[in-house]
Amino acid sequence: MPAPPRRSFRQFVWVYNRLQGRITPALHVRVTDWLEACWRGGDRRLLLMVFRNAGKSTLVGQFCAWILAEDPDLRILVLSAEQNLADKMARNVRRVIERHPFCEHLLPDRKEQWAADRFTVARPHDFRDPSLCSRGITGNLTGLRADVVICDDVEVPNTSDTPGKREELRECLRELDYILMPEGTILYVGTPHSYYSLYAEEARAELKEAAPFLAGHRRLAIPLLDPQDGSCVWPERFPPDVVRRIREQTGPAKFRSQMLLEPTHVHEVRLEPERMRRYRGEIELASSNGETVLTIGGRRMVSATCWWDPAFGAPKKGDASVVACVFVCEAGDYWLHGLRYLTHDPARIAEQDEAAQLCQQVVAFADAMAQPAIRIETNGIGRFLPSLLRQAVARARTGCAVIERVSSRSKVQRILDAFDPLLASGRLHVHEEVWQGGFVQEMREWLPDRDSRDDALDAVAGCILEEPVRLSGLHALRTRPSWRTARPAIAPSSFDL
Structure with a gap:
């Protein structure tokens, strides 16, 4: 099988969008260039945070199709908070491969390898694992091996709204070290849903963290509003009246979390x-x-x-x-x-x-x-x-x-x-x-x-x-000096008037 010509990810996305009758916004160009630079440059620990409804999962699906087009032997594992979300990503990747002219060489001869939660492209070598497999984060991952792991929205309210759930999520993610190949790539994609988010850039002292959970990951965070001047990064889709409506409907806490990417609880903190x-x-x-x-x-x-x-x-x-x-x-x-x-x-x-x-x-x-x-x-x-x-x-x-x-x-x-x-x-x-x-x-x-x-x-x-307890008058089986009872002061009482 001849090697396919090498094309940029930006070109790959532009061609696909053109076929679908869509334009490629500047925001997506920024994300595609970052993903390609990381992939070409050998960065293997990545975190991509982009505000809600920005199309980040769609872009990551195209990224999966692009890297398979470049190397059909790759094995990709897609993880999400729930199985249906992971399957949605798998269907997106499969649809891109079926429709993109740059992926024609990936279409297999046998359709039985083209399932909803897993599929195998035409590739030079035979592996036990499929080209792409989707799983919920709490599903059975035993026996799987992957060259690329995509953690797409593994942190959602159902996996992060209590300390127990957050710790369970982290334990599941630590297991990925046994699945990912030594030189493999792991890409986290999502938005924070808690002050104790696994995407937090700083360690939380109350968790006794020595370092953030994703310490050492190369990060790209794109909030809806530019932190420097407050301008919208996608004004064509989110004009001022839409931004205002989202802020009013979701509330300030959820807006900070999901649109500005600030790790905070999605509800207002009652006791600060x-x-x-x-x-x-x-x-x-x-x-x-x-x-x-x-x-x-x-x-x-x-x-x-x-x-x-x-x-x-x-x-x-x-x-x-x-x-x-x-x-x-x-x-x-x-x-x-x-x-x-x-x-x-x-x-x-x-x-x-x-x-x-x-x-x-x-x-x-x-x-x-x-x-x-x-x-x-x-x-x-x-x-x-x-x-x-x-x-x-x-x-x-x-x-x-x-x-x-x-x-x-x-x-x-x-x-x-x-x-x-x-x-x-x-x-x-x-x-x-x-x-x-x-x-x-x-x-x-x-x-x-x-x-x-x-x-x-x-x-x-x-x-x-409670009314404070005074030490005086309490029985003492072991002598303890009274630090709560002041020594009486005696003042002179004879004065010459």
């Missing part, structure tokens, strides 16, 4: 983490002249609350059991210094039941945070825990009081009452370690009218709404 103040200071206890002072980052604390919102369940399943502590300084600011998601070890149930394991962790947390008391929410399963918690306190000899609390207000109302005033006034400080955990994720994704994850939010709200 950016309104909190991050800090790194640690607890310091100092005693002098009979007075004990507790400071964090040089700021003196005058009160504190520790709240445990208990729950049972195996790790990563069901509601989370969360304990948190919040300090209040002399200026009236709130300092969220510690927060733990508690889990029990199912392998240790025979020697210590889950309730005892959780109580032990809560006592250790309160002791590390210099807390004089632990408040426990006794709604639901927390009803029988106070006695177990007191036993754990006695065994540890920490001197903490255990105070029972019943919440009568709805969880949503408690969270709003606690956070809204502090966020509006910028008086909530959050320790760096807390910021890097699940608490900030809960804030970004929490919606009052949706079943959102809110266990940490509820525990912190309990701390904020």
